[in-house]
Amino acid sequence: MSETPAGLLVVDKPGAMTSHDVVARVRRLAGTRKVGHAGTLDPMATGVLLVGIGRATRLLGHLTLTEKAYDATVRLGEATTTDDAEGEPLATTSAAHLAERDVREAVRAFVGEIEQRPSSVSGVKVDGRRAYARVRAGEQVDLPARPVTVHELRVTAVRDAGERLDVDVSVRCSSGTYVRAIARDLGHALGVGGHLTALRRTAVGPFTLREAHPLDAAGDAAAVLDLSVVARRCFASYPLDGDQARDVGHGRRLALRIDRPGPVAVFGPDGRFLALYEQRGEVAAPVAVLV
DSSP states (O other): OOOOOSSEEEEEETTTHHHHHHHHHHHHOOOOOOOOESSSOTTTTTTEHHHHHHHGGHTTTTOOEEEEEEEEEEEEEETTTTSBTOOEEEOOOOTTOOOHHHHHHGGGSSSSSEEEEEOOTTSSSTTEEEHHHHHHOOOOOOOOEEEEEEEEEEEEEEETTTTTTEEEEEEETTOOOHHHHHHHHHHHTTOOOOOEEEEEEEETTEEGGGOOOOOOGGHHHHHSSHHHHHHHHHEEEEEOOOOHHHHHHHHHHHHHOOOSSSOEEEEEETTTTEEEEEEEEEEEEEEEEEO
């Protein structure tokens, strides 16, 4: 099997798989062990997962993926140990008395810059270990609230489910926001408890479901975004001449002023993406060299 060329694969992650499972599958399909991912998704979640192949793995940690979008379903009337459908029920309270206007009014409190307490089974590290690992080991974990930004939270449907109420929402938020925590806190605000029953990520930074591929496409070179395409979409671009491009190939600093904050993608005369550079004093220094 030939090796898939280096680049970024936008995967439409299926349910019941961890992000690590996806990486393992891509390694087999792409014919290389040099595979990594950005922005973990829970096993129950589906949708956009960014997977780097080959040299693209060196770019993953530098991608600006500060905004994400989700479609989700919140079930009101039941709280669970994990704030989602994979947990054990904690308490049930009839939500039959709630009207749609009650839900829409309560949702407004979760838009903007808010303080959010992550779920105890989240990937947040506590003294060097993931919170979910501590919970599975039998420890009691109570994470402190932290600031997050919910840019948009729209209720798209409200459906009766017996004594429960299912609420479909679309969320656009900052990285680090937990949608299942929104479900939990919305249920608490309405006095009936709540948890997440479905989650689909529709966008990560500039990458959306429209360009996502099924997992089996990992072996198809046509499905992989070229590094130059990824760099132009995620960073400001700076063109170099031939001598500068050769210096980049040796990891040298460049006597130029970029005049832009953060890493900038530098390109050779042929338009090929070479590296990420950032301004350090009077010179531009390499952050990640891809050639």
